[in-house]
Amino acid sequence: VDPAKGARIGGMIAMGCSGTNAYRYGTIKAHVLSLTLVLADGTVVKTRNRPRKSSAGYDLTNLIVGSEGTLALVTEAILKITPLPKNPQVGLAVFASMDDGVAVAIAIMKSGMQLEALELVDGDCMQCINHSKLASDVFEERPTLFLKFAGSAQGVKEQVSFVQGLCEERGVTSCEFTGDKHRMDAIWDARKCLGNALATMKKHDSDLVITTDAAVPVSKLARLVEGSREIVKEQAGEQGWWSGSVGHVGDGNVHTAIVCPQSAKAEVEQLLAKIQRLALELEGTITGEHGIGLKLRDLLNEEVGTEGVDAMRKIKFALDPKGILNPDKVVRLEAGV
Numbered sequence: 001v002d003p004a005k006g007a008r009i010g011g012m013i014a015m016g017c018s019g020t021n022a023y024r025y026g027t028i029k030a031h032v033l034s035l036t037l038v039l040a041d042g043t044v045v046k047t048r049n050r051p052r053k054s055s056a057g058y059d060l061t062n063l064i065v066g067s068e069g070t071l072a073l074v075t076e077a078i079l080k081i082t083p084l085p086k087n088p089q090v091g092l093a094v095f096a097s098m099d100d101g102v103a104v105a106i107a108i109m110k111s112g113m114q115l116e117a118l119e120l121v122d123g124d125c126m127q128c129i130n131h132s133k134l135a136s137d138v139f140e141e142r143p144t145l146f147l148k149f150a151g152s153a154q155g156v157k158e159q160v161s162f163v164q165g166l167c168e169e170r171g172v173t174s175c176e177f178t179g180d181k182h183r184m185d186a187i188w189d190a191r192k193c194l195g196n197a198l199a200t201m202k203k204h205d206s207d208l209v210i211t212t213d214a215a216v217p218v219s220k221l222a223r224l225v226e227g228s229r230e231i232v233k234e235q236a237g238e239q240g241w242w243s244g245s246v247g248h249v250g251d252g253n254v255h256t257a258i259v260c261p262q263s264a265k266a267e268v269e270q271l272l273a274k275i276q277r278l279a280l281e282l283e284g285t286i287t288g289e290h291g292i293g294l295k296l297r298d299l300l301n302e303e304v305g306t307e308g309v310d311a312m313r314k315i316k317f318a319l320d321p322k323g324i325l326n327p328d329k330v331v332r333l334e335a336g337v
């Protein structure tokens with residue numbers, strides 16, 4: 001599913017992670033068939049066998065995926081594997097505005113054409129990639145769609161030609177499609193290095209990188225991207241904080257990042273909470289893939305209501321009555337604190 005470099009299977013399952021391949025292949029949830037768990041009291045549980053489907057009782061596997069290590073330790077996982085994509089090609093399309101990139105992404109999704117990956121990076125983040133020198137090439141510092149194609153040779157040709165046509169309709173300023181392995185790696189590495197590149201925008205070592213992880217239904221994606229920019233740009237600019245956005249647009253998931261001094265942490269978190277609330281207004285979620293942890297517990301109340309959080313707390317105590325597994329993460333052990 002391609003999350004951050006270095007992520008391990010246990011952490012990926014615990015966090016319900018996803019990444020650039022999730023648009024085509026689903027999040028980690030779609031890949032976990034069965035788990036072996038150690039519960040808080042030491043009991044070992046295997047959640048199910050390994051057929052493609054099963055209706056045998058409660059779905060313990062998916063209760064644990066995304067539970068952030070609060071319900072059980074995962075010690076074994078049976079995962080689905082997928083054949084490697086055939087005839088891969090990568091595309092890079094540069095636009096004058098984010099709106100054009102979003103419009104092309106939405107048109108691709110509405111067409112029903114299934115690409116391998118669809119990522120949108122704004123001009124600030126493209127500048128950040130160049131600034132970091134983590135990519136093997138230098139890229140235009142404008143809104144850029146990163147695309148991946150695969151399938152039969154003829155199918156890929158048709159996909160590329162269709163996408164190229166859409167890009168041209170939206171006035172793409174430059175466009176490249178390649179099947180050359182070296183060039184494909186160079187383009188995709190640029191997208192993948194962004195997570196680490198953000199840290200290079202710090203003015204001081206002690207500065208912070210704070211990001212959102214909002215996700216909305218694809219029909220509301222344009223409003224999330226536009227709204228996030230409106231919320232952040234003015235204040236970040238006035239304060240001299242760096243900011244930028246990158247979207248797993250195929251999944252309606254957008255990360256807006258701000259790099260700021262430690263002294264501004266509370267102020268930035270409040271600003272970014274406005275984006276998460278916007279996502280809720282748009283029938284979305286405060287976190288598409290990073291999880292709740294400690295930081296988003298209050299906003300979780302806004303997403304699922306006190307009743308929802310209370311139900312989660314009951315599940316927590318049913319499996320971990322002493323509250324010893326990642327205590328106070330996701331839900332506070334004590335209600336109303």
Ligand SMILES: Cc1cc2nc3c(=O)[nH]c(=O)nc-3n(C[C@H](O)[C@H](O)[C@H](O)COP(=O)(O)OP(=O)(O)OC[C@H]3O[C@@H](n4cnc5c(N)ncnc54)[C@H](O)[C@@H]3O)c2cc1C
Nearest residue numbers: 003004007008010011012014015017018069073074195289
């Ligand atoms: C630069 C950067 C980019 C990122 N990009 C993405 C991205 O694109 N998509 C995405 O989804 N996430 C992303 N993340 C977040 C992170 O990489 C993922 O959540 C990843 O799945 C965490 O895996 P890990 O092995 O690092 O877990 P860890 O950080 O080691 O652990 C995460 C949590 O899982 C629990 N845990 C770990 N192992 C187990 C186990 N065996 N059983 C039970 N609980 C366990 C830990 O207690 C902890 O609470 C990014 C993070 C960074 C720093």
